[in-house]
Amino acid sequence: MSGVNTAAESYVTDDGRTIGPVVMEMKNITLRFGGVEAIKDISFDIREGEIRAIIGPNGAGKSSMLNVISGFYVPQEGEVWYNGSRRPPMKPFQVAEQGIARTFQNIALFEGMSVLDNVMTGRLTHMKTGLFAQSFWKGKAEREEIENREVAEKVIDFLEIQAIRKTPVARLPYGLKKRVELARALAAEPSLLLLDEPMAGMNVEEKEDMSRFILDVNDEFGTTIALIEHDMGVVMDLSDRVVVMDYGKKIGDGTPHDVRNNQEVIDAYLGVAHD
């Protein structure tokens, strides 16, 4: 059904969610590491307000794809289009300044800093005061800090981590670290949120919590989310549209329902031999 919508149009899904026009489009992306092609000529788009999942078996190139979107890898071929214009090759920090926030598969938090400080780093792209004003103009720096602190506190409330606000991150258990990382990304008020396996290594209860948070974020702030996930069940429940990758190639793209009935996808997941 996504196929019948043009890029600039909004449409309403079967369960009544309004999905906006295309915000990010990957065109014929190819990424090589030496002789290895991690991503082979993949194209897909991400629409405003949707939850877009990228799934596939281990080594399919999902994380590489997320790294291309967030600027950590620069593809050898292909174009990235964002908000209607072609994005030149960018450093990750420039991508972040464009309003794209992300989390990492293996959690990349500032371990020595408190939870609050970690979340506040998510606000860095919104703090515009220069070095000298920050150092010598107490009033201005303070005002900016307070404004941004409010947003950070809102996110902390939203993700229910008030109790650990002042705790150094290094002391937190794995599941909470994942949540703090999500909080840091959310604090940036991103227009596109990238989640690399947000539920990896979690128990069932934690997975349910995380799913709920992801849905709430999307629902409440209208944040566009692209996520990578292993767990098919979770993906089917969460996402509006799914890209399926296998060995660096795209083998399926569509609603969870479409994808589930796609023979190639079933083969990839059940491990049928490739010809």
Place this chain on the structure above:
Amino acid sequence: MNEQLAFTIEVFANGLMAGVLYALVALGFVLIYKASGIFNYAQGVMALFAAMTLVGIQNGQVPFSHLINAIFGTDLHHFGWHVHSFLAIALTVIVMIVLAWMVQKFVFKHLVGQEPIILFMATIGLAYFLEGVADLMWGSEIKSLNVCAAEGACLPQGMNVWLEGTTYEALGYGFFIDNLDIVASIVAAILVIGLVMFAQYTKQGRAMRAVADDHQAALSVGVSLNFIWVLVWSLAGFVALVAGIMWGAKSGVQFSLSLIALKALPVLMLGGFTSIPGAIVGGLIIGVGEKLFEFLIGAPFLGGATENWFAYMLALLFLVFRPQGLFGEKIIERV
């Protein structure tokens, strides 16, 4: 109270203040090491370079005058003006910032992700390069450094420590404490408080701590590593300038100044490479330790001159029994 005890206290106080200077140099090391994992061997030379630049600007010396004269056959040496200390310091700060930017742009930007030993070798190269540039730019003669806020309000000179050191009356005994040392301690304290506040309360400080903690995560929240590295090299340059001024005022601006960098090494072993308080405490311990050891044990029993090796021996003991230093992060490998 007996004479011996009074002397000991005096030696202690003097050691404390020598330690402040070691701590200042060590501080520059810590700043860069924390943010980029680079052990900056050139920190001592940066202090030398900063002090020479300051003196040169103050005295209105023409930079690279020997070179210019040799090429063009001119006879330039001085512009013929004197620059006020504050202005000269401000100009030197700008020079140090430009230096930081160039170091990042032409050296370390191209070495991102290299082995620590390669980065270390690069800083050794940088040290010799900078020493050469300093020589070429300002000449190699020993210069005296006079930093004055106004006429008659100068930073005390340290050359005549034992002659003119102010005597403080306490407990009925006179204590010789160098005025310069007191000023140096106050300046160092202000500098450290300023740095800690900068790191703790400003946006750039937070970004700096972020980079020190995790490069990848810092990138993902929109921090430019390049900017932060230029920033820490600038800060280290500023710290080097302060250290250079203090050492320069104490014993003149000369090339042996760069050797104080070596004294900062044992300070770092003691304090830990990643801790700002560690650099301070380590510096004080080394300063006091070597003076007291010399006074109580070295001079009477070992024939003196123990100050030369005491710091290194202490560092060696620390390496054996507490390799992470007093404040460093303990490395625990989970198996």
